[in-house]
Structure formats: C-alpha cells, structure tokens
Amino acid sequence: MMDNLRAASNHVVLKIILGLIILSFVLTGVGGYLTGGSGDYAAKVNGQEISRAQLERAFSNERARQQQMLGEQFSALAGNEGYMQQMRQQALSQLTDEILLDQYAKNIGLAISDDQIKQAIFTQPAFQTDGKFDNAKYLGLIGNMGFTADQYAEALRKQLTTQQLIKSVTGTDFVLGSESDALAALISQQRLVREVTINVGELAAKQTVTPDEINNYYQQNKNSFMSPEQFRVSYIKLDAASMQEPVSESEIQGWYDEHQQDYTQPQRNRYSIIQTKTEAEAQSVLDALKNGGDFATLAKEKSADPISARQGGDMGWLEPDTTPDELKNSGLKDKGQLSGIIKSSVGFIIARLDDIQPQQIKALADVRDDIAAKVKQEKAVDAYYKLQQKVSDAASNDTESLAGAEEAAGVKAVETGWFSHDNLPAELNFKPVQEAIFNGGLAGDNGAPGRNSDIITVDGDRAFVLRISEHKPEAVKPLPEVTAQITDTLKQQKAQAAAKSQADKLLADLKAGKGDEALKAAGLSFGQTQTLTRTGQDPLTQSAFALPLPAAGKASYGVGEDMQGNVVLLSLDKVQTGEMPAAQKTALVQGVTQNNAQIAFEALMTNLRKEAKIKYGAAAQAQ
Incomplete structure (x- = not known):
C-alpha cells in the first residue's frame, strides 16, 4: 500500500496532501496500522513495535526528501556509508518520538472527535x-494513496491528536507584565557616548x-600566497533545441493516429451510494x-x-481509474439503474x-499545435543523438585535437x-562538465594539452x-x-599595535583624571555626544554597551574599534531609558x-525519552 503511496505522490495534488500528513502517518505508528508486523523489528517503544517495514519506509521517504532538496549533491552523500547510516538513525529517532507523543496524548486523555475529523476533511483544499x-x-485521491475512508480518517485522527498535544504544551507559556517591562527597558536602553578616533591608516x-x-x-x-590551479579549455557544445526543424502535416497526422489515447477522455459515470453497517x-x-x-x-x-x-449520496463523476471495484462490478449499465x-x-x-458521459476524443484541430x-x-x-554519436566517434579517433x-x-x-x-x-x-575538467583525467603532463573527453x-x-x-x-x-x-x-599591523598602545596609555590617564592634558598633548579630543541603541550592529556600539554603568557625575571609559579598523577611545557619559x-x-x-x-516542548520530549523503555532490534542497523 505504501508503494502505492509513493507512486501516487508524483501527482501534483497528492503532494499537497502528503505535505500535510506525511510526518504524522507515514513516519509514525500508523505504519503499523497499515501493514502487518514482523519478528524482525527495528525497535520497541514501551512495548509498541516499530517494524522493519516502517523504518524502511521512513528511511526511503527521508532519502527521497533529501535527494529532492540537495539535487546532484545528494549523489556524493549517498555513497558515504556513515552518512546513510546516520540518516537511517534519524528516521528511527523520528519514528520513536512520534510514538512517544502518541502514547503520551493517550495517557493524558487527548482525543479528536468524529466531527473534528469531518471538518478537517471538508476544509482540505486538495479535496x-x-x-x-x-x-x-x-475518494479518488485517498484511493490512489492506498487508503480506505476509515484508514484515512484514523491517520488524520493521529495527526490532529499530535497537533493538539503540541499546542497544549507550547501554548501555555506566558511573560508577566513586570518581566516584559523590564526586558523592554533593557533592550530600548540608550547610551550617550563620546569618541576619540586614532586613525590607523595615518599611522x-x-x-x-x-x-x-x-x-x-x-x-x-606561504600558504596565504597560493596561486590556484588554473585551466584553459576548448569545447564543442551540442544542443537539441538548436536542431529543431519544421514538421509536415503528414507527420502531425501520424503522431495523432499513433497516440490517440493521449487525447481521449474515457467514459465517466456518476454514482450515488447509501452505505450501511449491516446487511x-x-x-x-x-x-x-x-x-x-x-x-x-x-x-x-x-x-x-x-x-x-x-x-445526498452523490459521489460525483468517476473515471475508470477512480471508480471503486464494488461499483465497477455492480452490473449497473443504464442511467437510473x-x-x-x-x-x-x-x-x-x-x-x-x-x-x-461517453468517451470523448479531442479533434486533431484542437491539439495540432501541441x-x-x-x-x-x-x-x-x-538528430541530436545521431550527431552526438558521430562527434563522439570523431573525438575518440583523434585524441590529439578537436579538429x-x-x-x-x-x-x-570555443576556447x-x-x-x-x-x-x-x-x-x-x-556538474558533469566540472567533474571532467577537475578530476585530473584530461590534463596533460607539465602543463601540456591533454586528451579529448568522452561525450558529456x-x-x-x-x-x-x-x-x-x-x-x-x-x-x-x-x-x-x-x-x-x-x-x-x-605596516598595518605595526600601525594597529601603535594605535592600541597609545589608546591604552590615554585610557589609563582618563581613568586617573589626567585625560584632558594627555589628549591635548596627543593632538586629540572627544567628539560630539552620540546616542547609541542596542539595535546598532557596528563594533563600537557593541563595545559601548559592554562598558560598566558610569557613576553619578562621572564617565565610564573603554577602548574599541570602528568599521574601518581604527582604534577608538569611548566615554560613556550617561545611560537613559528609551521607548519601545x-x-x-x-x-x-x-x-x-x-x-x-x-x-518546554524539548523538555517534554527529553523526559519522555528518558522514561521510555526502548529496545532496538536487528532491523535498526540493517542496510
């Protein structure tokens, strides 16, 4: 059934549904609901088994997800046995966590009503x-995924229960008014600062x-002065898109005749049903x-x-592929029967x-352009593949040039x-071209030209x-x-050291109350007062907010660097409350x-894992 699910996931609409429910019932205990157990299990979580089949499906889904996300990079990772084993363990950990959450939800009495499940189905855009x-x-979509209505409802119930649990844990935290006021005051704090800049560039x-x-x-x-490996390449590019030519009406007609099934809508039937529990x-x-x-x-x-x-029993229009077998085999042939x-x-x-609705075939005129x-x-x-073979043979026969x-x-x-x-x-x-150039197989000795590549x-x-x-x-x-x-x-290093030494001496004089004389002797002076806030990301702002609070009527001094690398003396004259x-x-x-x-949620999961009795089986390490 899960093979059907993976096949069906290629359908665009089904991907929407899978995106909503995959974490809840493809990677969770619902797998046990869909398939039978096996003695060769992956793990037992408080007695509840995770079968080999469940783990293999979870691992396969995670592999497919990463392949789609990483593209060609995944090929290299897939060849790393350690990486694949780590991915397998992550899939097993996810399965374990989902079971722990499901068990905890049951223990505290969380439940989803039938009405909530109905509402979730009725409001799902994919349906x-x-x-x-x-x-x-x-019915067609869940059928294509291999589910009956009852199975899909059970899977959805587990998903909604888990969501309810997460919401109950993460939705209860709050911040007291006094705490928020204090935090806002700290973040909006303003610092009034003056600066003296020692220009490192001038030094x-x-x-x-x-x-x-x-x-x-x-x-x-020496390692800082490496000249990278360099190449010059000559290449010929073949492109099928540049080889398109006009087509004749007879060719169009021939294609239409040969592929007429692609332009045929099969017969559709509309049924109504009444379902009962007993005969x-x-x-x-x-x-x-x-x-x-x-x-x-x-x-x-x-x-x-x-x-x-x-x-009112209406199931809508059904094509043969979406019609349940019970209806196909019901013997209904005439309208109203x-x-x-x-x-x-x-x-x-x-x-x-x-x-x-009888079978309908689109007219050639309607699909001619397509x-x-x-x-x-x-x-x-x-034509492209024929030319590709011709060029490949020529490049192989004359490996000394591309002539x-x-x-x-x-x-x-092109060179x-x-x-x-x-x-x-x-x-x-x-990537294939990059690998051919940089893997060393085409380069000649001592910088000489190399051999021709194969067709890439x-x-x-x-x-x-x-x-x-x-x-x-x-x-x-x-x-x-x-x-x-x-x-x-x-020169820059020496200037930086000189500026830092001068700043340290001036800082000592400032703290000793001799700052004015020392600054005057050095030809320096503090600039105008600036108001700095914590939102500033420059180094000086960070240095200013690292200074201790000044005593009443006095300044707090420190040294920092600006964005240009200059050394800057800082005078923190006042700290005041800002507004948020x-x-x-x-x-x-x-x-x-x-x-x-x-x-809080991470603490819950940590505690559930700590208290759980988890036993791993042979399938947990299978490759």
Whole structure:
C-alpha cells in the first residue's frame, strides 16, 4: 500500500496532501496500522513495535526528501556509508518520538472527535472543487494513496491528536507584565557616548618595513600566497533545441493516429451510494427505494458514510481509474439503474447509476499545435543523438585535437580564458562538465594539452566534448609578486599595535583624571555626544554597551574599534531609558514566549525519552 503511496505522490495534488500528513502517518505508528508486523523489528517503544517495514519506509521517504532538496549533491552523500547510516538513525529517532507523543496524548486523555475529523476533511483544499468539497475527488485521491475512508480518517485522527498535544504544551507559556517591562527597558536602553578616533591608516603611512621582515613574513605564511590551479579549455557544445526543424502535416497526422489515447477522455459515470453497517439495514433501505423512497433523503438519513451522505449520496463523476471495484462490478449499465445489496470492505452498499458521459476524443484541430511541438522536439532529439554519436566517434579517433570533432559537428570549438575551481565559466557550469575538467583525467603532463573527453551529457538534451588546452598546477606565488601586499600588511599591523598602545596609555590617564592634558598633548579630543541603541550592529556600539554603568557625575571609559579598523577611545557619559513602541513590545513578548514554549516542548520530549523503555532490534542497523 505504501508503494502505492509513493507512486501516487508524483501527482501534483497528492503532494499537497502528503505535505500535510506525511510526518504524522507515514513516519509514525500508523505504519503499523497499515501493514502487518514482523519478528524482525527495528525497535520497541514501551512495548509498541516499530517494524522493519516502517523504518524502511521512513528511511526511503527521508532519502527521497533529501535527494529532492540537495539535487546532484545528494549523489556524493549517498555513497558515504556513515552518512546513510546516520540518516537511517534519524528516521528511527523520528519514528520513536512520534510514538512517544502518541502514547503520551493517550495517557493524558487527548482525543479528536468524529466531527473534528469531518471538518478537517471538508476544509482540505486538495479535496475541493471551486471552493466546495468534492466527494469524488476525495475518494479518488485517498484511493490512489492506498487508503480506505476509515484508514484515512484514523491517520488524520493521529495527526490532529499530535497537533493538539503540541499546542497544549507550547501554548501555555506566558511573560508577566513586570518581566516584559523590564526586558523592554533593557533592550530600548540608550547610551550617550563620546569618541576619540586614532586613525590607523595615518599611522600606517608612517611605518617602515625591512626586507628581512618581508622575507620572514613570506616564509611563515606561504600558504596565504597560493596561486590556484588554473585551466584553459576548448569545447564543442551540442544542443537539441538548436536542431529543431519544421514538421509536415503528414507527420502531425501520424503522431495523432499513433497516440490517440493521449487525447481521449474515457467514459465517466456518476454514482450515488447509501452505505450501511449491516446487511439487514441495507435490505431495509433497498425496500424503501423500491417503494418510491427518495434516494437523496434516505442517503442523508441512513448512510453510514458521512461524506457522501452530506451530498445526498452523490459521489460525483468517476473515471475508470477512480471508480471503486464494488461499483465497477455492480452490473449497473443504464442511467437510473439501482443495484442490489453490494458487500464491501466498509459494510454494505446500495448504489445507483445517475448519469453517463461517453468517451470523448479531442479533434486533431484542437491539439495540432501541441502535437507539432512534440514532433519537432522528437525529431530534434533524434538528430541530436545521431550527431552526438558521430562527434563522439570523431573525438575518440583523434585524441590529439578537436579538429575531427569540429568537422563532425559542423562548428568550431570555443576556447575559454584562464579559470580556476572557483570561477568556472558560466557556459560550462554543469556538474558533469566540472567533474571532467577537475578530476585530473584530461590534463596533460607539465602543463601540456591533454586528451579529448568522452561525450558529456547534461540536463536539457545538451552535450559537450572538450579538452584542456593549458593547465597550471597550484603553486606558491613568488616573493616579488606579493612583496607589496606583505609590505602593506606589516605596516598595518605595526600601525594597529601603535594605535592600541597609545589608546591604552590615554585610557589609563582618563581613568586617573589626567585625560584632558594627555589628549591635548596627543593632538586629540572627544567628539560630539552620540546616542547609541542596542539595535546598532557596528563594533563600537557593541563595545559601548559592554562598558560598566558610569557613576553619578562621572564617565565610564573603554577602548574599541570602528568599521574601518581604527582604534577608538569611548566615554560613556550617561545611560537613559528609551521607548519601545507597543507593537514592537508585543512582538518581543511573543518571541520570548515562543522560545520558552520550544524549551518546554524539548523538555517534554527529553523526559519522555528518558522514561521510555526502548529496545532496538536487528532491523535498526540493517542496510
């Protein structure tokens, strides 16, 4: 059944449903409801078994999710045995946590009513047509996923119960008014600060650096002066999209005749049903119908299926693929025909065939443009693969150049400029091409040209054949090439040290009450007062809010750096309370509450895991 679910998940609408319920019943104990147990289990959680099949499905789903999210990167990860085993353990942990939550919900008496389940189904957009619940769509979609209505309702009940539990835990935290006021006051606090900037750039211009200092720095930091491996590449690109040609009317007609089933809507039937739990109830309903009873009225009054009952028994239009076997085998052929009592997996059914829509075939004129595009694409792809083989043979026969491949392709090869691993040209920015260039197999010896590549195919019916024209291995840049860079670095370091030393001396004088004289002697002075808030992200703001509160009538001093790397003396003269808008304060409280709620939920899960009796079976480590 879960294989059906995975197959059905390729349908766009079904993905919407799966997105809502997959965490709750594909990765949880509902798997045990859908499949039989096995002696070879993955784990037992307080006696409740997680079967090998459940773990394999959870692992498969997580693998598919990561593959979709990571794309081509997943291929490399999938080859790492440790990574795959870690993913398997994560899937088992998720299954375990879901069972613990389900068990805890039952222990504290959380329950979901039938009315809540009905409402959840009726309001699910995936089951609606034009904003109204569509019973036929509902039955068809859950049927394609391998569920009966009862099984789907049970899965949904587990999901809603878990949601109710999470809400009950995370929705109870609160912040006292006094606490929120104090927090808002702390965050909105303002600091009045004056600054003295010691310009490091001006000091750097006055520094001198000796050749020995430059050489020593170079020898100690050679890894900082590496020239990356570089390449120049010649390549030929083949693209099916550029090979499209006009198509004839006979080709269009031929495609239409050969693929007519693609443009055919099969016969559709519209049924109404009344479902009962016992055969005696079904016989009573059938007798009432034969005596002139109204089908819709009886369905609303008697049917045990709340979904179809709400619609007077109407199931909407059903195609062969979405028609339950019970209805297919009911023998109903004519409009208005009433069935006998039909035994089904959910009880007993009385059915009526309300209407029939015959099979319909779209006219060629209505689909001509679509077919023309498909034929054009198909012809282009055929020509592309033939040319690809021709170019591949030519490149293999003459490995010393692309001349033969150029002649076969009918185009000249393109040659790139120099590039490294970090700046692959955009026209070659495909993972298979990247791997072919950088894996070392095509590069020649000592920078010489290499051999031709095989045909490299990429997405979109495109392919490349290429060769490395020139290659430079990674190497340390020579000293003359980096001397200017090292000189600037050493001057900056010396200037930074000098500025910090000067700032430390001035700071000591300021704290000793000799600041005015010291600043005047250094040709420096404090600037105008600035009002800083905690929202500032620059280094000076962070330094200012790290200073201790000033004593009454005095300043608090410190040293920091600005965004340009200059050393700055700070004078914190005053701290005052700012104002926080009501909306911002509300958002702050909500953020704190949510954070506390998350902590509470994690504490609950930690406690459930600690108290649980979990026994792991052989399937937990199976590959």
